[in-house]
Amino acid sequence: MADVARLAGVSHQTVSRVVNGHPHIRPATRTRVEDAIAALGYRPNGVARALAVRRSGTIGVVSTDTALHGPATVQRSVEEAAARAGYVATTVTIREATTDELGRALDRLVRATVEGIVLVAGSDAALTLARGADFPVPLVVAQGDLTATGSAVGVDQLQGARAAARHLVELGHTRIAHVSGPLGWPEARARREGWLGELAAAGLDAGPEIEGDWTPASGYAAGLALAPADVTAVFVANDHMAVGLVRALVEAGRDVPRNVSVVGFDDIPEAAYLLPPLTTVRQDFATVGRRAIEVLHGMLTGVPDPGPRLTTPVLVPRSSTAAPSTAVRVAS
Incomplete structure (x- = not known):
């Protein structure tokens, strides 16, 4: 960056502002800096590049602080699917899925410049918030009620x-x-x-x-x-x-x-x-996580994902079920 500043005849701070897309730069100055960048083949680091094109490469995940198998597994599958798709997942965990806590979590992620958010919280409060709020970034809800919000995925x-x-x-x-x-x-x-x-x-x-x-x-x-x-x-x-x-x-x-x-x-x-x-x-929680990221990616790129929003669960018969018996109860 110092070489770019010398060639363009500006300060290091001015080069940084141009790279980061700062709006208050004179056009002639911006042109000199951009010409110097091209002449030197300068490549800004990933953070600066992301800021310059308004892309952070980061998605937010909101989940409840719970030991329940379903939500915890969906959260993990969303994070893994995000990594495979080239995103960095930033997760905010809340204690209860109330409207206030969810709102604060979503605001925190938006301020962190995430590109989109996956909400892993199946309560009515979460769905009401997702349906009624006007978010500055795309939002996908990972649950099974597609009538509550159009951008939902889940299990049938x-x-x-x-x-x-x-x-x-x-x-x-x-x-x-x-x-x-x-x-x-x-x-x-x-x-x-x-x-x-x-x-x-x-x-x-x-x-x-x-x-x-x-x-x-x-x-x-x-x-x-x-x-x-x-x-x-x-x-x-x-x-x-x-x-x-x-x-x-x-x-x-x-x-x-x-x-x-x-x-x-x-x-x-x-x-x-x-x-x-x-x-x-x-x-199939792994598929739910993958589909959430695929739908969110489609929203971010403007290419809607045509795949199914619901996955079909499978009955697994084991030994806790049998035909009804006329046997008497076991003595207590």
Whole structure:
């Protein structure tokens, strides 16, 4: 840069301002500096180049501070997909997905000159903010409710839940309960809707329904409540709650799957090694992350991505489900 300044007859600071696209430079001065850059073959560093063309090469990721398998895995897959696409991901983690916290996180990323943002937060507050705000940069929401915002990608929660309920119906169960996630989450509502829809299609009434909070503790409480109920199967809205539910049922003398079949959702790494191994619905989080970056890249380049916005989850049958039995309960 010092050589450019000498050849153009200007200061080092003036060269820096020209390289960084500063607007308050006289045209004649800017021309001298640009001619000197061309003559010397000077190549600005990556940061300066990015600023000069108003491209930072950085995208923002907003995620909730949670140990939940789904959001944590989607966040990681978004960051990995961004790196493969040549972007640097800057992640802001928030404690709760409230409108205020989300707004502050998005403002922070915009001030950091990110080119676009991926929002990994499936709450209604996040979707309301994404739908109603006018952002200065493109925004993609990584969740499954495409009706909430046009720039969303995710897993087809409804079809995944229908597959889980259908599996139980095909085994012969007619009294199928549901432990939902918190119904302020679109994913929880979609899984509940899928359960209801599949039972209705089979001509069955819905069994008991209990709202959980995604944690094993809430699944355990639901299991204690359902243990005396006249049900032979339970569809649980995530695997962590299913873990708690199975323990509660067994402690109450209900064998899984001899007395009660249990299906989870997510296919956490531990699901195949539980006792019994858990039948569940596998979500392809790696594809969700890749698709979020592909859609965002299309928005940034002005070339809309034509690919599917929803990935289809897959039922993974294991030993926690079986045909209903007339066997008596195991003694507690």
